[in-house]
Amino acid sequence: MSALFKSLRFLLPLFVFLAIAGFLLKGLWLDPREIPSPLIDKPAPEFRLESLEDPGRQIDRKDMLGKVWLLNAWASWCVACREEHPVLVEFARSSMVPIVGLNYKDTRVDGMRWLAQFGNPYVTSLFDEAGRVGIDFGVYAVPETFLIDKQGVVRFKQIGPVTPELLHEKIIPLIQRLNA
């Protein structure tokens, strides 16, 4: 054994190098901007906000109980939201789940203009001017999307734009499971 060890000892630095290279390689595929949300499988935070398009109307967490729904944080100043928007508009046509917008740190005028210009996939948008509800949901980079089940529990969170692939591979199957 020791003879074998001696003859292979010169390979030791190579193994150390390969181990470090392996970690670094894995690091290449990790996105430090994607912070796992502690909200997954926990009840969605309480909120009570005015509707963007209908200032008198208040919406709170209880209004959404009993439905599987998507909460999509967006803003008119957010570039990635533009990229995501057509995907949501298209998905909203299927009426599979209600999509509620969270208009994050925006102005009513800008938000409304944005919806008029690009189409409105939302059953309604919550007007979170101060970003407080955003903080409660742990929003740190719009767009972010939460899938919330009938009991009001957060089941999935997407940081960054929702893509057609993500919809078909993850979100839709999860919705079907939660609705079953």
Added chain:
Amino acid sequence: MDESMRGERLRGSRASAATRMLAALALALAALACGSVVPASAREAQEVGDDPAAERHMMRLASELRCLQCQNQTLADSNAPLAVDLRQQIRELLAKGQSDEQVKQYLVARYGDFVLYRPPLKSNTLLLWFGPAVVLLAGLVALFLALKRRLARLESAQSNPQDADAESARAQRLLHEPIEEEGGLS
């Protein structure tokens, strides 16, 4: 004599340069030691706090929390909109009488352990906390074993002069023989 005086002066100026460097180093160390106060850069983010003491408290706490938008900055350093909002939130929570720990829990509940610059001791952070110590320990053990083996060889050479002579004869031979004959690489 002139020469020697110049030399003396040169040495003198060198000595004073060394003293100056030492003094600068001491100052830098002292500044580091005061690291518990809010870092100077934290003051970049100006805020509206009325009560300076409460403001200092908030900034001290914020300097231990990570900004989510610009991840290499603390909440105290950053001017990102979210950092401004979160500082306001911390200010309000502290004004309500919450403890530092409660404020941290508030943020961890929303953003996860990632916001803490000092990661908590958990099963999935064990490697992070103890990895370096384990590597250091392994290094020390390896060093100890290597030294012990070398010592044993040295002792056996001393107690066995013939062996030592044979060794040194071999060493001489290796040193003086042409490389081709030794055939190092063949």
